[in-house]
Amino acid sequence: MTAETASTSRVLPPVDRAPLRRRKWRRAGVQAACVAITLFMALPLVFIALAAFSGRAALNEFPKSLVPSEFAVDTMTSFLAGTGTVPALGNSLLVGCYTVVLSLLFGAPAGYALARHTFRGKDAYQLFVLLVRALPIVVLSVPLATMFLNFGIYDKVVSVTLVHTALAMPTTVLITASIFVSVPTDVEEAARVFGCTKLDAVRRTVLPLALPGLAAASIFTFVLSWNEVLGAAVLTLGHRTLPAQVLASLAESPQAYRFAGGFALVVPALVFIAVMRRYLLNMWGSTLR
Amino acid sequence: MSRPGASRISRRTVLRGIAASAAGAGIAAFASGCTGFATTGNSGLVFLSTQFRPVEEAERFRELLRTVYPAEVSYVTSEEGPFIGQVRTQHDANSVQFALLGGVHGDLAPLVDGYLAEADGLLGELGDLGIPPEYLDLAKLGTRRSWYVPWAQASYLLAADEDALGQLPPGVREDELSYDDLLDWAIAARRANGNRPRFGFPAGPAGLLHRFLQGYLYPSFTGGQITTFRSPEAVRAWEYLRELWANCVPSSTTYEMMQEALVAGEATIAWDHMARLVDAPRTQPGRWRLLPAPRGPRGLGYMAVVTGLGLPAQSNDRAGATDLIKALSTASAQVELLRANAFLPVVRAELPDDLEPALRMSAEAVDAQRAADDAILALPPVGLAEREGEVTKVFQDCFRSIVLGGANIRSTLDSQARVLQRLLDELRVPCWAPDPVTGARCEVA
Numbered sequence: 227m228t229a230e231t232a233s234t235s236r237v238l239p240p241v242d243r244a245p246l247r248r249r250k251w252r253r254a255g256v257q258a259a260c261v262a263i264t265l266f267m268a269l270p271l272v273f274i275a276l277a278a279f280s281g282r283a284a285l286n287e288f289p290k291s292l293v294p295s296e297f298a299v300d301t302m303t304s305f306l307a308g309t310g311t312v313p314a315l316g317n318s319l320l321v322g323c324y325t326v327v328l329s330l331l332f333g334a335p336a337g338y339a340l341a342r343h344t345f346r347g348k349d350a351y352q353l354f355v356l357l358v359r360a361l362p363i364v365v366l367s368v369p370l371a372t373m374f375l376n377f378g379i380y381d382k383v384v385s386v387t388l389v390h391t392a393l394a395m396p397t398t399v400l401i402t403a404s405i406f407v408s409v410p411t412d413v414e415e416a417a418r419v420f421g422c423t424k425l426d427a428v429r430r431t432v433l434p435l436a437l438p439g440l441a442a443a444s445i446f447t448f449v450l451s452w453n454e455v456l457g458a459a460v461l462t463l464g465h466r467t468l469p470a471q472v473l474a475s476l477a478e479s480p481q482a483y484r485f486a487g488g489f490a491l492v493v494p495a496l497v498f499i500a501v502m503r504r505y506l507l508n509m510w511g512s513t514l515r
Numbered sequence: 516m517s518r519p520g521a522s523r524i525s526r527r528t529v530l531r532g533i534a535a536s537a538a539g540a541g542i543a544a545f546a547s548g549c550t551g552f553a554t555t556g557n558s559g560l561v562f563l564s565t566q567f568r569p570v571e572e573a574e575r576f577r578e579l580l581r582t583v584y585p586a587e588v589s590y591v592t593s594e595e596g597p598f599i600g601q602v603r604t605q606h607d608a609n610s611v612q613f614a615l616l617g618g619v620h621g622d623l624a625p626l627v628d629g630y631l632a633e634a635d636g637l638l639g640e641l642g643d644l645g646i647p648p649e650y651l652d653l654a655k656l657g658t659r660r661s662w663y664v665p666w667a668q669a670s671y672l673l674a675a676d677e678d679a680l681g682q683l684p685p686g687v688r689e690d691e692l693s694y695d696d697l698l699d700w701a702i703a704a705r706r707a708n709g710n711r712p713r714f715g716f717p718a719g720p721a722g723l724l725h726r727f728l729q730g731y732l733y734p735s736f737t738g739g740q741i742t743t744f745r746s747p748e749a750v751r752a753w754e755y756l757r758e759l760w761a762n763c764v765p766s767s768t769t770y771e772m773m774q775e776a777l778v779a780g781e782a783t784i785a786w787d788h789m790a791r792l793v794d795a796p797r798t799q800p801g802r803w804r805l806l807p808a809p810r811g812p813r814g815l816g817y818m819a820v821v822t823g824l825g826l827p828a829q830s831n832d833r834a835g836a837t838d839l840i841k842a843l844s845t846a847s848a849q850v851e852l853l854r855a856n857a858f859l860p861v862v863r864a865e866l867p868d869d870l871e872p873a874l875r876m877s878a879e880a881v882d883a884q885r886a887a888d889d890a891i892l893a894l895p896p897v898g899l900a901e902r903e904g905e906v907t908k909v910f911q912d913c914f915r916s917i918v919l920g921g922a923n924i925r926s927t928l929d930s931q932a933r934v935l936q937r938l939l940d941e942l943r944v945p946c947w948a949p950d951p952v953t954g955a956r957c958e959v960a
Contacts, residue, residue, distance in 0.1 A: 308570040309577055309590075310554030317551040368600045375608035383551030459597040460604075463561065463612055464589065465551040475568030475592065478721065480794075481775060483570060 271492060278302055278489035282482050305472075305486040314471035318452060319494065320383050321467055325390040325451040326444045329398045332391070334440060337402025338428070342411075352403075356396045363393070367460040374461060381463045389457045394447040401446065405439025406432065441505030448498050452491075559587025560832040562839070563601070564617030566822055567856055568592045575855040583848045584839055595622055595903070606630050606829055614832035615839055616663075616825040620653055623663050623825050624897045627656045632826040634661045637837060641844055645863025647885070649892055650821050657945060657952055663823035664840050667849065667858035670819055670881045671726060673697075673806040674773065674792045679783040680804060682707050690883060692809040694735065694755060701762040704784060715764045715782030718914070719771040723788055725910040730818025730893040731786075732756060734949045735811025740893055742950045744935060744959045745928040748812070753917050753924045760918045768919070777803070788820075789877045790857045796873035805876045807883040814889035816949070821894075822858065853878070897947035902938065909935045932959045 277285060279302060280294030306312060339345075340352065370389060374380040409432050417427035433440075458470040468491070476487040555561070556577065567576045573592055580588045591613070593601060598618065603626075605611045616623065616631070623631065634654065638661055650665040673692075680689055684699040692700070701714040718724040729740050736752035737743035764782050773787035774794040785792065789805070796803040808817050824840045826833065842848060849860035850867060859878050866875055884890060896903050909931050916922040939957045946957035 304574075305570055308574050309556035311570070313552035314554045317554065320551055364596065364600075368604055371600065371604040372608050375605060375610045379549075380610070381612065382549055384549040456597065459594060460600050462551075463563070463591055463601065464553055464555040466554045471554050472570050475570070475594075479569035479571070480772070487570075 271496075274485055274488050274492065277482075277485035282480075285481055285485075301482040301486045302489070305483060305490065308472060310466065310471050311468070311490075314466050314468040315490070315494070317383055317386075317465060318468040321386050321390060321458075322448045322451045322498070324383070324387040325394055326447050328387060328391045329394040329447050330402075330440060330444060333395050333398030333443070334402045336395075336399045337404075338406050338432075340399065340403040341406035352400070355399050358392055359396055363389075363454070363456045364460075367457045370457075371460050380461065381465055383465060385461050386458050386467060387451075389461060390447075390451040390454060393454065393457075394450050397446045397450070398443045401443040402436070402439055405436045405442075408439075409435045438505045441502045445499055445502050449495055452495055555589035555591055557587040557589055559589050560615065560835045560839070561589045561591055561613040562615045562617060562836075563591050563593060563598065563613040565593060565595050565598050565619065565622045566617055566858075568594070572856050576852075579848070579851050579855050583845070583851065584842045586835065588839065598622060599625055602626055602630055602827065606827065609829070611827055611829040611831060613827065614830050615836040616827055617666065618822065618825075619895065620821045620823060621895050621897045621899070621903065623823050624656050625899075626825070627658065627662055630828055631662045632828050632830070632833075634663055634826065637826070637840060638664060641841065644844060644846075646861050650819075650861055653821055653894070653948075654823060663825035664844060665861045666822045666824045666843060667852055668819055668821050668861050668881070669789055669858050670817055670884060671723070671730065671787060671808065672789050672792060672877060672880045672884075673784065673786050673808060674777060674795055675784045675804050675806060676777070676802050677804070679704050679713060689804070689806055690880075692806070694759075694809045694811045697809045698755070698759050698762070701759060701784065705762050712762050712764050713783040714759070714762055715770055715773055715776050715785040716760075716767045717770045717773050717785075717787050717791065718767045719769045721771045723791070724914065725907045726788070726818055726895065727786055728756075728910045728914065729895065731808055731816050732811075734816025734891040734893045735809070735813060736816075738813040738891065739950045741935065741939070741946055741957050742960050745932040746960065749928060750924050752811075753913070753928070756914075757918050789881065793857045793873050793877055796876060797871065800872060803873075805873075805880045807880045807887070810887070810889060814891045815884065815887045816891040816893055817884040818893045818895065819885070821861070891949050893949045894947045898944040899942060902942060905938050906935065909938075935959055 276294055279297050279299060281296045281298035282301065284294040284296050284298075336355075340348065367389070370385075371380060374385045379385045413431045413435070414427045417431045418424070422430060453469065454467075455469040458467045462470060472487060476484050479487070562580075567573050567590075573590065577588075577590050580590060595618075599622070602613075602616065605613070606629075616626070638651075638654075641664070646665050650668070651661065654661045654663050654665055656662050675689070679700075682700065682703045683689055684696060684703060687696045687700070701712065704713040705711065716722070716724050716727070732752050732755075733740045733743065733749065736755070737746050737748040739746075743749055764776070766776075766781065770776050770782075772791040773782065773785035774792050776782045777785055777792070777795040778798055786808070792805060796805065808815065810816075824843065826836055826840075830836060843852075844862060846860065846862055846864035849862055850864050850870075852858050853860060853866075853874055854870070857874060857877065859881055866878060885892075896906050899906060912934075913927055913931050916927050917924050936959050939959070943956045945952055945954055950957065
């Protein structure tokens, strides 16, 4: 820039390329860091997937090679053919989705109230909403099982959903509250000025802007429900979720099954996160700037 | 704009109607999905058990149930903690949804206060099956009546490959080892392998090393498990284990099932649960031997894992469950269980000629352990249910500080004994074998 504006008659000063070089290095550094973080996250998944689809003999080889010497699907198929594995997968999906819907249905309004209104005991409420996580699930689930038995909803997906919703409520409320805070009140007021009712204003302006936060909250909820074992194991007998049905016993299974089970556990959660990803990116692009 | 007559059914009302019916359909789908999909496989009587939880074992056992019992059985597995929780809550809510309970002795013992039906009549009907008297004694759970029918047994053994057997100290027989012989053997194996140890222990996070401490080292050296926890003999036992550990494969702290390390060639001598060793002789027949555990100054301490079948006090199918117990107590059914999941029969059973050599070997080694003149039967902790992990942790912590951390043995045992005593005081349980079972609560001397 300085070179162009200077008069052409004089000798040009040497161009200082240092800042440019620095910038290049920094960019390369950022790229390298991105690659390193991606590898850090992806490599274990790749290895689990490779191991899940390799033969038993290949797993026992010592020293182990990076890419297994033979591929086989027999562990995976016998894992999936196990009694109740596929229905349990279905139950897990049902419980996960119901829990997401229920916890957003109840948690998001609570988060909105925390963000928009001041009321007596607000701080205490924010603290006590976390209390349900302070009690171990073992302590909670036994009396709950008795109650569900008496109400006739024991051993049903809905009973597990209720427990998971209660467990997910604190994170849902706190995450959605922080998102609603970041949506400016002006937008809502403008909508009111143009004739929206209060509910309409929320629906048409606040909710679309808060969508990324709701997506983040739903990912937390889904993964929590997907991984929960103890409550699901005590509250069900013949309609189990995947962790309660098979995954709890993986630690004592042969290696081949651990990889197959680990793979089965990872994939649906990854798919869910991939679906929710566009809303999350939206959040990083807008609200968290 | 709109015609007056048609204003009743505008586009908006139609759309609202569609939206409402879609919501209704959604709610209906939700309601129908409330129960979820059945994961039991069929609708027969429910057999709730803590055994054979891994998918493969569970499938083999379901297959066995189909062959030995004509009606359908839903085999449902559960971890120890939830198992007891479920039995108690369903009983207390008067809505028992299972007909038969299966578990190791320690899973059934906590249910003796009203949750199990007496099994004396059933045992009488079964007649003399040749169940070892010490197991029938166990089934009494410290009372005068029996509460379950012993079902299968397992134990812990040594495995060694043929090369390692050649390194035995001269004049020592491999099936009559003492702990000092074992140490000499581990040293000889290390020297023969370029000073790299060949003896392995399952000391990984999910390994069963604590069972070695509770059922083998302590009984063999001190004659007890809890009462002798901090005795002078216990100090000697820990000194011994330190020496043995110095001759162990260093990656023992990552092993969970020794068969994997044995097959991979990382170790040639190992101690573990027989079900966690048996794959080695199965995949490499002719290379591996399974041996009874060594004996110490007080005798041959061994741990028996005894599983039993119990009838719940309230049952939705008492007759079916009784028939199922009878079917599972036949010699042929128990041999099939040995074939399927490597659990040994408790009834008198002739082992068939076509039995896998690996299973025959483990059956013989377990028998040799139990039948030894100086055998000391030890049990995994009884009556602790989900708190058992805390007793396990006491033993594991001792191992970590004394053997791995090199801490002072006397002071470590004293401080861990206090932790153990506090736990036993809270639980108020009587001791279990090899400690005397008398008295209301177990005490560390």
